[in-house]
Each structure stands twice: as structure tokens, then as C-alpha cells.
Amino acid sequence: MSIRNLDRMFQPASVAVIGASNRERSVGRVLSRNLLSGGFEGPVLPVNPHAAAIGATLAYPDVDALPFAPDLAVICTPPDTVPGIVDSLGRRGTKAAVVITAGFAETRSDAGRQLTQAMLDAARPHLMRVVGPNCVGILVPGIGLNASFAHLHPRAGDIAFVSQSGAVVTAVLDWSTHRDIGFSHVVSLGNMADVDFGDMLDFLIADPKTRAILLYIESITHAPKFMSAARAAARAKPVIVVKAGRTADAARAAASHTGALAGSDAVYDAAFRRAGMLRVFSMDELFDAVETLAYGPRIVGDRLAIISNGGGIGVLATEALSDSGGRLAALAPETMARLDGCLPATWSHGNPVDIIGDAPGSRYAQALEAVLADPGTDAVLVLNCPTAIADSGEAARATLDLVESGTGGGRRQPPVLTSWLGDGAAAEARRLFAAARVPTYETPEQAVRGFMHLVRYRRHQALLMETPQPLHEWTAPAVGAARAVIRAVAAEGREMLTGPEAEQVLEAYGVPVARTLTATTPEEAGRAAERIGGRVALKILSRAISHKSDVGGVQLGLEGREPVRAAAEAMLATVAGRSGGAPVDGFAVQAMAAMPHAHELIVGVHRDPVFGPTLLFGKGGVEVEVVRDSAVALPPLNSVLAQDLVSQTRVYDLLRGYRDRPAADLEAIHRVLERVGQLSLDLPEVAELDINPLLAGASGVIALDARIRIQPAEQAAPPAIRPYPGHLAHRAVLEDGSTVDIRPIRPEDEPGIAEMLARSSLEDLRLRFFAPIKQLSHESAARLTQIDYGREMAFVAVGDDELLGVSRLAEDPEGETAEFAVMVRTDRQKRGLGERLMADLIGYARERGIATLHGSVLTENRRMLALCEKLGFVRKAVPDDPGVAHLALKLGEPTATAR
Numbered sequence: 075m076s077i078r079n080l081d082r083m084f085q086p087a088s089v090a091v092i093g094a095s096n097r098e099r100s101v102g103r104v105l106s107r108n109l110l111s112g113g114f115e116g117p118v119l120p121v122n123p124h125a126a127a128i129g130a131t132l133a134y135p136d137v138d139a140l141p142f143a144p145d146l147a148v149i150c151t152p153p154d155t156v157p158g159i160v161d162s163l164g165r166r167g168t169k170a171a172v173v174i175t176a177g178f179a180e181t182r183s184d185a186g187r188q189l190t191q192a193m194l195d196a197a198r199p200h201l202m203r204v205v206g207p208n209c210v211g212i213l214v215p216g217i218g219l220n221a222s223f224a225h226l227h228p229r230a231g232d233i234a235f236v237s238q239s240g241a242v243v244t245a246v247l248d249w250s251t252h253r254d255i256g257f258s259h260v261v262s263l264g265n266m267a268d269v270d271f272g273d274m275l276d277f278l279i280a281d282p283k284t285r286a287i288l289l290y291i292e293s294i295t296h297a298p299k300f301m302s303a304a305r306a307a308a309r310a311k312p313v314i315v316v317k318a319g320r321t322a323d324a325a326r327a328a329a330s331h332t333g334a335l336a337g338s339d340a341v342y343d344a345a346f347r348r349a350g351m352l353r354v355f356s357m358d359e360l361f362d363a364v365e366t367l368a369y370g371p372r373i374v375g376d377r378l379a380i381i382s383n384g385g386g387i388g389v390l391a392t393e394a395l396s397d398s399g400g401r402l403a404a405l406a407p408e409t410m411a412r413l414d415g416c417l418p419a420t421w422s423h424g425n426p427v428d429i430i431g432d433a434p435g436s437r438y439a440q441a442l443e444a445v446l447a448d449p450g451t452d453a454v455l456v457l458n459c460p461t462a463i464a465d466s467g468e469a470a471r472a473t474l475d476l477v478e479s480g481t482g483g484g485r486r487q488p489p490v491l492t493s494w495l496g497d498g499a500a501a502e503a504r505r506l507f508a509a510a511r512v513p514t515y516e517t518p519e520q521a522v523r524g525f526m527h528l529v530r531y532r533r534h535q536a537l538l539m540e541t542p543q544p545l546h547e548w549t550a551p552a553v554g555a556a557r558a559v560i561r562a563v564a565a566e567g568r569e570m571l572t573g574p575e576a577e578q579v580l581e582a583y584g585v586p587v588a589r590t591l592t593a594t595t596p597e598e599a600g601r602a603a604e605r606i607g608g609r610v611a612l613k614i615l616s617r618a619i620s621h622k623s624d625v626g627g628v629q630l631g632l633e634g635r636e637p638v639r640a641a642a643e644a645m646l647a648t649v650a651g652r653s654g655g656a657p658v659d660g661f662a663v664q665a666m667a668a669m670p671h672a673h674e675l676i677v678g679v680h681r682d683p684v685f686g687p688t689l690l691f692g693k694g695g696v697e698v699e700v701v702r703d704s705a706v707a708l709p710p711l712n713s714v715l716a717q718d719l720v721s722q723t724r725v726y727d728l729l730r731g732y733r734d735r736p737a738a739d740l741e742a743i744h745r746v747l748e749r750v751g752q753l754s755l756d757l758p759e760v761a762e763l764d765i766n767p768l769l770a771g772a773s774g775v776i777a778l779d780a781r782i783r784i785q786p787a788e789q790a791a792p793p794a795i796r797p798y799p800g801h802l803a804h805r806a807v808l809e810d811g812s813t814v815d816i817r818p819i820r821p822e823d824e825p826g827i828a829e830m831l832a833r834s835s836l837e838d839l840r841l842r843f844f845a846p847i848k849q850l851s852h853e854s855a856a857r858l859t860q861i862d863y864g865r866e867m868a869f870v871a872v873g874d875d876e877l878l879g880v881s882r883l884a885e886d887p888e889g890e891t892a893e894f895a896v897m898v899r900t901d902r903q904k905r906g907l908g909e910r911l912m913a914d915l916i917g918y919a920r921e922r923g924i925a926t927l928h929g930s931v932l933t934e935n936r937r938m939l940a941l942c943e944k945l946g947f948v949r950k951a952v953p954d955d956p957g958v959a960h961l962a963l964k965l966g967e968p969t970a971t972a973r
Contacts, residue, residue, distance in 0.1 A: 076299070076887030077277045079203045080269070083170035084214050084259060084277070086145035087116045089221060090168075092137065092159055093150035093175075094120030094128045101150045101174060104223040105211070106131075109148070112227050113218025119144055136162070143167035148211065148221045153177035156207065157192040164200030171197070172221055173206035173264075180208050180265050190267050197268065209264025210240035213247075215257055216283055222262065231256020232283060233364065236274045237290035238263050239318070242357070249361055254508060258284040272299035275307040276887040288364060289315040289351075294342075297685045297794040301349060301708075302864040303887075308350035309538060309857065312531060315351050316360045317342050341682045344706040345794060348715075350538045352531040359523060362515065366524040369511040371489030375452035376529040377403035378522075379445045380426035382457035383433045383464065387495065388426030391455060391518035398526045402426075409448040416440040431461045435472030442476050446487055453488050453528070455521050458503070459495045466494060470503030474510055489513075489528070493521040539856040541824045542712035551749070553756050556582040560759050560784055569761075569783050572615050573622075573662050576780035579757075580765065583749045587777045588667055594660040596646070600639030602663040609633045609666040611778070612641050614649050618656040620781060623696050625652040631666065638663065667769050667776050671735050673728060674767035675775075676704065677746055679754040681761050681785075685794040687754035691747060693725040694767040709751030710797045712821060716744035729770065736772040743770055746777075755797045758790035796864040802918070806871075809906035814878060816914055819868040821860045826870070826877035828855055834900045841935045842897045858882075865889070869914050871898075871907055878902045881911035883919060883927065892919055894929040896938075909941055916945065920965050928962040 089109055095102030106128045109118045120128035123135045134140050137147075137159060143166040149159055153175050160171060179190040190207070197204050205212060211222025215230040228247050235257055237243045243262045250257070258281065261274060271289060278284045287307060294300050307313050317339070346353045354363045378400055382388040392402060402425050405413075413427060417437065422428035429441050438456070445454050456473050460466050470492075477490045492507050492514045494500040507514035515521040556579045563571050571579070577587045591602035592615065603610045614627030622628050626648035632638045642661050649658060676694035681687060685708060692704025705722035707715060720726050720743060731737035746768065754760060764781040803817035831839065831849055840846045850858070861868055861882075868882035879898035886892065894915055898908045919927050930952070931938050939949065939959060947961040 076273050076303075076889075077280075078888055079169040079201060080273065080277045082145040082168075083172075083203055083205065083269075084212065084219075085217065086170065086219070088119065088142070088144040088146070089114065089116065089219070090119040090121055090137070090140060090144035090147045090163075091128075091150075092121045092147055092163075094122050094125075094133060096125055096128055101223050105148055105150055105174065105221070108220040108222060108224065108227070112220035114220070115218065117144075137166060138162060140166065145170060146221065147171045148174065150174040150223075153186075153189055153207070157189065157196045160193055160202065160204070161196040164197060164202045167200075168202060169200070170203050171205070172209065172211050173204055173267075174209060174211055174223065175206075176208040178207045178265055179267065190265070194267060204268040205261065206264040207267060210243050210262035212262065213257070213260040215260075222260075224260075226251055228260060229254070229256035231258060232285035233257050233288060234259040234261075234274075234278050234281070234284045234286070235288045235290075236261045236263060236271065236278075238266065238292045239290055240264070242290045245357070246361075246364070250364065253365065255364060266295055270295050270300070272296060272303040273887075275300075275303035275313070279303075279307045279310050284311065286312040286314070288360075289313065290318070290360070291315055291342075292318045294345075294684055297345070298792060298796065298864060301345060301685075301794045302796075302862050304345075304349035304351060305538075305862055306865070308535070313349075313351040314354060314360075314363045314527075314531075315346055316354045316356070316363075317346070338682065338684070340706040341680075341685050341688050341708075344688065344708055345685055347534060347537075348708050348795070350534045352527060352534065354527065358520075362520055362524050363527050365515075366491075366513050366527050369513045371453070371491070371513060371528065373452050373489055373525075373528045373532055375532075377401050377450055377452045378525055379403040379405065379448065379451045379454045380457065381429060381438070381441050381445060381454065382426055382459075383429055383431050383438075383461070383469070384457070384459045385422065385426075385428045387457050387459050387493075387518050388422070388428055391457060391493075391522055392426055394519045394522040395525075398522060400522065400526055400529060403448065403451040405445070406448050406450055409444055412444040412447075413441060416444065431459075432463045433469065434464060435468035438469045439472040439476045442473060442490070446476075446490075451488055453525055454490050455518075455525060456490060456492045457495070457518055457521075458493070458500070460498070460500060466496075466499040466503055470494060470506055474506055474512065477512055478510060491515070491521050491525055493518050537714070537718055538860065539853055540714040541852075541856060541859075542714045542821050544822050551584065551752060551756065552582040556753070556757060557759070560757065564759070564784060564786075568617055569785070570617060570620060571782040571784065572617065572659070573613060573780060574615075576763075576782040577777070579753070579760075579782060580750075580777055580780055583753045585746055585749055585765070585777055586775060587780070588664050590662050590664040592660055592662055593642075596639045596642035596661070599642040599661040599663050600635040602661075603632065603638035604635040606663060606665050610638065611664045611666055612638055612645065613662040613664065613779070614645060614658055615660040615662055616649070616653075616656055616658045619649070619653055619658075620783075622779075625649050625656075664778065667778060669769050669771040669773060669776065672769045672771035673725065673738055675725065675743070675770050676764065676766040677750055677768050678765065679750060679760055679763035680706075681790055683791055686791040687751075687758075687793055689719070689747065689751050689754065691719050691743075692723050694765075698766060707751075708794050709754050710795065711748050711751040713744055713748070714821075716747040719747060720744070738770040739772060739774050742775045743768075746775055752797075755793055758787040759784045761785040761790070796862070799863055799867075802869075802914075806910050806914075808910060812873070812905065814871045814873045814907065814910075816869050816871050816911070818863065819859055819861060819870050819880065819882075821856070823870060823877060824852075824855045824859045826872075827859060827880070830877045830880070830897075830899050834897070838897070838900050838903075841932055841938070842895070844932065867915070867918055869911055869918075871911060873902075879907050879911055881908075881915045883915055883924075885922070885924065889922065889924065891926045891928060892922075892924045894927050903937075908938075909945070912941065912945055916963065916965070924965055925967060926962055926964055928960065930958050930960055933957055933959050 093102045094106040120133040122133045125133050147163050178186045213220050240262045494503040504514045559578050593599040593602045612629045674695040678690040689707050703724045707719040729738040762783040765777045769776050865885045871879040881896040883892040883894045942961045947963045950960045952958045
């Protein structure tokens, strides 16, 4: 399930309180009072077998005695009674319940888990949705619904707040009430036995009263569903998330460096970033983010101008900006000239703009007007500290008047953030700014943090819309060859691959590896070195030793047969002493890579128990876990996502070149990341993988050492993001005998979509888009090509490297129905291509278990109507629009599908 019956949850016509009470300070009493006093206009039905009335409202002894089935039931009875009550409600016809009661799976006991399952089993036959158990409840202020035991009624607004923690819910409500911030929904999810974050995001996407979504997350229960819903939500409206438990399990023991570095919090961070959400890290920051978001300024860049009446607070703001990765705006000469003309000669003559401590309101206004008009300024932070010779309130009013006038020098006015320090007049100034929806903060550091929230959110959104470069040409990975190596190792009962075995797996995926020969004795190692020629690295081969350098099992820069033989003899003794006598299988002799000024990097794969395969990149070498310069991403990756992963590390600055050091081949690094990401999706048997070091220089990359640990494939968590379904690609023969390649759409197809539209007639475009569109914006084209294969599909027909047509469907959150669309380039029509694309779409929908495929077509689009009739669609008129026909094709009963 996803959003089924959530309308009954959040737009109920009636509510029952099961466990209502007159006993003071009881949960049942508070729930009843909140529902009866919150302004909800529908009937509230208290249920209590021992009371004739709750307050002045008639009560009922049990669910069966209710005069009708309530849309929503709020349950606060003892845990053992909940499954039976849910069953009774379901039989009456109730479709939504909020279970306040604790004592379920959160107790970590078998009894608690069994009780949770019994509750779900009771709800499932009736398609009843359950929020909780163990939660504070839900609030929808716009309809006066307070089905919670919170201590107050929040005002209505356009921010939705969804939290696992009830304590955080009540704290946010208390904080927001004093700042005049309202909510469209406040939802305490508790244990998330049924309704979870993915469901709530899907529901809130389509809610017109919700402008932004705030999440407090402790854990995710269904990563693929969450990621699919989160990516869709973040494209539609801002989503801010705070994640608790950042250090849990982060330092667990692992067989690989990647396993040690890719802690759970790093994976959550990667997931939030990939979804386009903004993450914050503390309750204070959460509150700041709420305020910044509530007032909704939008920025186009990260260049901040600072205006202050004191040099010290300007310096503090500048330092905070630098520490958080922001940039000071470089003021243009004409801006400097304007400031010279309106400020005292002792002003700072730069950014921050110190307008001196005696600045009256008029000076604030003049300086702000000049800076707002500067073309290199993306936002302005206005600071004020109280002085005895200037009125802070006057400065606030002057600033506010200018902001509200919309003065922006003939361009869209950059957003203005404010920080008035102190109490007294400063408190009144902050009240004025808040009333006018101008972001205001108590300290300069908080203000800069609010600005950086906007910057990071913009960056994440821009990343969602970046068009990747065309796919790198490379031979398809030899999955069979790689899996054969893994199966052979598993058949021997081993978890760890030897170095040469790991290199064979990497070679199958096109990752460059150094030439390596194996030997069983020191004498054979010497002969292998002679065959390779030049300098070599000698490494121990042992199925029992993972980190060879830790036991003296690596020696570099050897040359010649005898030095290698002697080094191998000595290595056997050293390894035996340091490893406690671990068995040694032989030696690997590897050619030393000749790559001047190369950097040692690490690329790795780790299997997260929640999000499935994750990819790690960073600074490599033996000190990798000491330096800890790494970043994590969720596969699959393309060129844009690979570049973003690399750019998150400190070593990225070195890779771009410095002084006399040339830049490394970044494209080669990106290719390795893309290929290893694909490996992690193709081979769930790979539990952990390290390439360390991956040597990277100006001439390319080469893997010098690799380590792979395997596990049974069935133990691997599924990928959080559904990978590209390449198995659906095929060649089709059209009616005229010509052939086209049909495959799922890729983000790289954005230029092809634009070209297809440019070569189509205006009439065809009007029939497809219901408007005379000749070209799409980059954002619209990116949205059409960067799809979520977990809930969307688009097939493109390709001929002569050109896009000739496209068909697509978008599923509803339940996966039961899907809306379709199809278009064929004007000069490629009447060849059966549209029918071929629709047939593929219908076949895919059947495989997904979709019950109904539907769409809207202009009645004048006779060719499309005829095609749909031929394919079995049933046509119905649209009563409010006679120019549009609704078409539907029944495919069968809906079936559950993997998301």
C-alpha cells in the first residue's frame, strides 16, 4: 500500500476516540479534549464502556454501538485490546486508525512483535491504514483536526511536519506557536507498523495545501519505497530532513576499508542528497531551517553580501560563511561607487559592508538598495548590534520598507536575511521581520547557517536536473565471467577472494588493473618477476589474510629474479610471525605502474542493510582509515553523479591539479565509479569491495590492489534506487520492414528529446501536449528523461542515433493504475512505430501487475484514438471538456510489485 485511504486519515468526516476518558491527565482525556476543542466540524464519537458521556459529549460502550462507521479512529486502549478493536472497526467500515498505545514492537520483545503483526493482520482485510502504534497522533490544523495528545493547537499553515519522535513533535509545536509558523499537517509516525515516510511523502506531494515538507527521521523501513517517494517529493516541493543517531554502527568491524568507512549515517546522508532533500544536523538547526523555509526565499547562487553596523559582527558572519563553504559576493565597481556616495568615508570599502555604528535607518536603506542591485550578489544578510547613538528599531523599519518595496535594480530582488542582536529593541525588530516573512535570526552564525540551507537545497535541486554526458563507450561487462570467479570461491567455502581473483572480477567490468602473475614458491616468484621485467611489487597470497601490508606482506620497487626470490623468502618468515602462522598460498608479482605524480585513491562497495549497495570514493593508501577523506553515493551512477561524488572529498582539489602537478584524468575516475557501481548492482554476491589504491594520474587510472568479500546473494538488501532496466532493450521490425532499437529512456537522452520535438510539427506537438509547444525548458526535458524506474517507464525508439518516438507511463502510488502518453516524430509516422511503442508499454504494464492503463486524448487526434481502439482501450467522454476523451485499458487484477 501507499496512499490508499490516507484521505480518510487526514480529511475525515467523522472521528471516534476509542479509550476516551474523563480521568484528568489521562491520554484518553487529552485526546478527547483536543478533538472536541480544536475546531473540527465533524462528529466526534467517544468510546468508553464505563462512562455515559465524555465531558458533555455522549459516549458509546464499544465500536459496535457506534451509530455509524467513523472515517478515522484514534485508539488509546491497552495494547492487548488493539488488534480486536482494529478488527471491529474494519468490519464496521472504518478505513483509518491512529494507534496511540505503546507496548508493541518497540519493546523488542516477541510479545510486542506478535501484537504488532496481529494488529496489521486485523487491518489488512479491510484495507485500513494505521499510523503508529506508540505515537503522539496526527494534526491537520486547516480542518481543526487535533487527533493527538499534544499540549496545544498549532495554527494552520503550509508546512507539513512528519516525525518518528513524539517528543520532537511537541517541541516543534511549542516552538512554532511562539513564532507564528503554521502547519498543513503534523504527523507522529511512532513505530511505522504501516504508514511510513514513503507513504507520507507520496500523500503530501499531491496536497495543494502543503508547500514544504519537514521530516525527523530515526530510521527508514523500506528504502526503495522511501527513495522513490522522496525523489518525487523533492522535485515538487522543498523537503528538509533531520536524521538522529548519526554515530550508530559507524565504527563496526569490517573486512574492508570501505566497510569501516561507509557507516550508516554516511549512507543516509548519500540517500538524502541523491533524493534532492536538504539535511540538517541538530534541533537548533532544524528550527532555523523551519524558519528559513517558512518564509520561503529562493536563491540562484551562493554569493552573500553582508551589511552591518559593526565590524566585529561582520567578521563573525564572514568566518561562519567560510567555515560552511559559502562565498562572499565580490561587489562590482559601480556598487562600490554607489556606496562611496552614501556612506561615511570610514566605511569598510568592501564586503562585509560596515556602515559604521552610528548608522541611522536611512543609511541602512541606502546601503541595502545599492547591494541588492549588484549583479554579483545572490543574497544579502543585514546585521545590527545595538548602540547608544542609533535606533535599532528605526534601522529594522527602514530595512523592511526597502525589502517590501521590491527594489532590485531592475532584476529579481535577491532574498534578504536579517539578524538583530540583543533583546529589547532587537526583539521587537525580529517580531517585525517575522510578521513580514523576512527570515530573521538571533545571531550572525545562525543567519549564515540559514543562508547555507538555501544554498545546499539549491545545489541538490540543480543536481537533479543536470544532464549527464553520453554514456562512455565500453564493452558490456562480462557478468558471467565475474560470477564464475565468485562461484568458484564460494564452492571452496571461502568469503575472501585472493588479489588475482578480485582483479579478474574488475577486469570483467573494464576497470584497468596492473599486470599480475601468481607464484606458489619464492623461486617461482623470481621467475615471474623476470617475465614481467622492470620493477615489480611482491605481495603475499593468503586466503586468511585480508590486509596484507599489516603483516608485512607487501614489498614495492623490486627488480630482477634474485632480489624478488630473496624478498619472498624473507616475507614468508615475517608474515608467519606477524599473522600468528596464518596459511600462505603463494605470491602475487605485479608490474609497478609508471605514473608520475599519481594519487592513491580508494573506490569501494559496501552493502548497507537498509539501502543495499553503496559506493565509496576517497583518498586511498595505507592511511585511508586515519585520513578518512571519503564520500558515499548510491548506485547506479552516471557522469554527473560520479563527478558529484568525487567533488565531495578533499582530495578532489588535488586531483584538479596544483602548482606544477598536472590534473588527474577525472573522466577515467568517473568511468571506474560508474562501472564499479554497475558491478554492485549486477553482483549481489559482492558484500564488500576495495580498490585500494586506485592509482590516478594525468594519463589515466590503474587498480593496484583489490579486495572482495562475498556472501550468498539472497542475504543482500535490494538496491534503494531501481537500476536502469537494460534487459528491456530490443530491436523491433516495423510495418515497412525497417528496424528500430527500442529501449528504456536514459538521462543522457535529453538532447535527443529536444531534437525530436524540434523536428516535429506544431500540430503534432499541440496534440501531444495539449498546447502549441515547440520546445521544452531544460527543467521539463530533464524531468522527462531522468525518471524513477521504480514508478515510471518511458521507451524510446532509436534509429540512426536519433530519437524517433517515445511512449511513457506513470504509475499511481499503489501501482494499480498508470497514465500513458506516446509521441512519434512527424516524419516517422504511419510506419507502425506508435503501435510498436504502445505494445511495449502495455506489455511492461502487465508485467508490473498494473490493472488499468489510462490516458486523455484530444478528440480531434483521430489517429491516436483509432490506435487505442485497435489496442482495446475503452473510450469515455469527459463531461466538463467535450474536446477531450478518456481512454482506459483493463489489464487484469492488480498484483503486488517490487518497488
